[in-house]
Amino acid sequence: MGIHLDESDLSELEPQIFKIFKKELGFFESDILSNTMSAIHEGIERDGLESRLANMMEVKKAHKLTDEVWGIVSEFYLLKQESSGEVEGGHKRRHEDELDDEDEYGESKRRKQGDTWAKAERYKKEDLDRVQQIPSKKPKVESEESSQPAIPAPSADQIKKMLANTQKMIEERKRQLNVVTPHQPAVLSQKAQQLAALQASIASKLNKVDIPKYEMPSKPIPLIINESGRTVDSSGLEIQLTQHVPTLKANIRAQKRTELPPQVKEEPEEKKEEGPGFFDPRVGMRGATRVKRVMKFHDAGKFQAEAQRLRMKTQLEKLQSEISSIARKTGISSATQLAKLVPKGGQVDKVPEIEWWDQLLIGSHNYENWIVRPGAISNLIEHPIQLKPMESNRSVHVPMFLTKKERKKLRRQNRREAWKEKQDKIRLGLVQPDEPKVKMSNLMRVLGNEQIMDPTKVEAHVRAQMAKRKADHEAANASRKLTPAQKKAKSSRKLTEDTSAGVTVSVYRVKNLQNPAKKWKIEKNSAQLFMTGTVLLYQDVNIVVVEGGPKQQKKYKQLMLNRIKWSEDTYTDKDGSEHQNKAELVWEGQTKQRNFGEIKFKLCPTEGFAREHFKKAGCEHYWDHAYSTAVLASSDAY
Numbered sequence: 001m002g003i004h005l006d007e008s009d010l011s012e013l014e015p016q017i018f019k020i021f022k023k024e025l026g027f028f029e030s031d032i033l034s035n036t037m038s039a040i041h042e043g044i045e046r047d048g049l050e051s052r053l054a055n056m057m058e059v060k061k062a063h064k065l066t067d068e069v070w071g072i073v074s075e076f077y078l079l080k081q082e083s084s085g086e087v088e089g090g091h092k093r094r095h096e097d098e099l100d101d102e103d104e105y106g107e108s109k110r111r112k113q114g115d116t117w118a119k120a121e122r123y124k125k126e127d128l129d130r131v132q133q134i135p136s137k138k139p140k141v142e143s144e145e146s147s148q149p150a151i152p153a154p155s156a157d158q159i160k161k162m163l164a165n166t167q168k169m170i171e172e173r174k175r176q177l178n179v180v181t182p183h184q185p186a187v188l189s190q191k192a193q194q195l196a197a198l199q200a201s202i203a204s205k206l207n208k209v210d211i212p213k214y215e216m217p218s219k220p221i222p223l224i225i226n227e228s229g230r231t232v233d234s235s236g237l238e239i240q241l242t243q244h245v246p247t248l249k250a251n252i253r254a255q256k257r258t259e260l261p262p263q264v265k266e267e268p269e270e271k272k273e274e275g276p277g278f279f280d281p282r283v284g285m286r287g288a289t290r291v292k293r294v295m296k297f298h299d300a301g302k303f304q305a306e307a308q309r310l311r312m313k314t315q316l317e318k319l320q321s322e323i324s325s326i327a328r329k330t331g332i333s334s335a336t337q338l339a340k341l342v343p344k345g346g347q348v349d350k351v352p353e354i355e356w357w358d359q360l361l362i363g364s365h366n367y368e369n370w371i372v373r374p375g376a377i378s379n380l381i382e383h384p385i386q387l388k389p390m391e392s393n394r395s396v397h398v399p400m401f402l403t404k405k406e407r408k409k410l411r412r413q414n415r416r417e418a419w420k421e422k423q424d425k426i427r428l429g430l431v432q433p434d435e436p437k438v439k440m441s442n443l444m445r446v447l448g449n450e451q452i453m454d455p456t457k458v459e460a461h462v463r464a465q466m467a468k469r470k471a472d473h474e475a476a477n478a479s480r481k482l483t484p485a486q487k488k489a490k491s492s493r494k495l496t497e498d499t500s501a502g503v504t505v506s507v508y509r510v511k512n513l514q515n516p517a518k519k520w521k522i523e524k525n526s527a528q529l530f531m532t533g534t535v536l537l538y539q540d541v542n543i544v545v546v547e548g549g550p551k552q553q554k555k556y557k558q559l560m561l562n563r564i565k566w567s568e569d570t571y572t573d574k575d576g577s578e579h580q581n582k583a584e585l586v587w588e589g590q591t592k593q594r595n596f597g598e599i600k601f602k603l604c605p606t607e608g609f610a611r612e613h614f615k616k617a618g619c620e621h622y623w624d625h626a627y628s629t630a631v632l633a634s635s636d637a638y
Helices: 007-025 030-042 046-056 059-084 095-100 109-113 116-122 125-132 156-177 184-208 249-259 262-274 302-330 335-341 356-362 404-428 443-447 449-453 455-480 484-495 516-528 550-563 607-616 620-637
Strands: 503-510 532-537 542-548 570-572 578-580 583-591 601-603
Touching: 007 030, 007 059, 030 046, 030 059, 046 059, 156 184, 443 449, 443 455, 449 455, 503 550, 503 620, 516 532, 516 550, 532 607, 542 550, 542 583, 542 620, 550 583, 583 620, 607 620
Parallel strands: 532 601
Antiparallel strands: 503 542, 503 583, 532 542, 570 578
């Protein structure tokens, strides 16, 4: 059944189908795309679409393109049906429908499972901004101890009362816990005496120092400002207000360490000993805490700058490769000499004050009052750089050919030497002598009386000897026979040629290459002969370029011009007249290196595509020569 799509759907599908045609065919034709889109709009089936494409191209390519186009169209049609809610009854239910079914308790599965994204929607935007905001550091506020007035030191009587209360609390706590300490009272009394003596000494020292008494005001002191705007007290004297000077935390900590007395550090330890209850030292140790990670943002334009740097790097590498390739082709070894010959890319649009070839003759930077530089013109001729001749580095081995009489004589001498060596070994006892070569024809002459006494036994013995000699002969032949791998290596060794000294190239032009059998012969023979090249298909100018050695080119030339019967096929030109197909050799010669790899077919819709294909390999002159000769031949025919 066909698929019906609207024009809006077709406009969405057109870019995807265009990419498929561009990828598979290597070019773009509006007729193929328009016919395909119209067929989809008409609701044509897959077979109908394939038959339409087969009329415009090869069957294999039409089948492959139909599979890809039909897959995209069917997928788009299913997505459209799901988005509109039109799903056929035979299809499986979606996951959302199963979640909407209620269970036995009446609760929806979707509600039961919950939606993680729905939780995120419950938060308001203000709350999310408040959570994601980086907390600001608050200025440090002075402690309450600094703001409050100093507490007067306790007297000796108050200290004794505090010690007595503390001892009572310790005794009550021990009674509750049933702790028995027989020698504890003596220890406690001794500690109490030491503390009492210490507190008495402190109190006596404090009494010697006159500490002014400061009464706390009941209400805030009013701020008095004089006529000049300065702060004064009630008597009219100026007051210098303390100003908060920010400093480093390290300086604040050092100042606190100098101000605090050394006795303050021992007070927390005494409280821990005297405090009620047990104390676990491990509780105070803070475990490993996870540091809050703060979001780090990249600077604006960081990745754009990195991408621009990579683009410049690739562009520079491409430019260097182009310069090196031009230098190899022109014979200039250094890039500096090439820079002298070729103007810079940034100065292409500018008109120079003087051309570089004139500057060499004049010796100035402009054409004003120019005079030829003395010695610039002479009777000498500047020749281009001579390239090394294309010669192979391998040593040349010239085979020696003998006449038939010389070969027989040489074989006879070798066999004679081998027979003499064997006879010497038999005389020395190193080798057993051979058994007499008995046959049915010389049976009576060799054996004589033995054959008369038992002819059946002798005949069986003779036949066994004959069978043994035959088996040995066949085994020797089989041992000398090459294995399939050795045969393949030998044939490839005979076909492979050394192209280090130069590559022989042949360019053929064929009127029509639609016959698949002939295309198969062109490709298969080039692979068997280990040749490289390309086949370009364009209307009635089909070019076959093959690269290899002289022997390979000789065999391939025999194939293209004699073995393949091109006249059996006919083709129709643009005017509708039929002509016989033919192939001709356009050019053959030598190049320094190969320009192509394994032979592949390239379909080009226009002349520009065809020339660009050869230009990528650096041999666009093949196309220029073949196409120009084809145009001249067609004009001569008319």
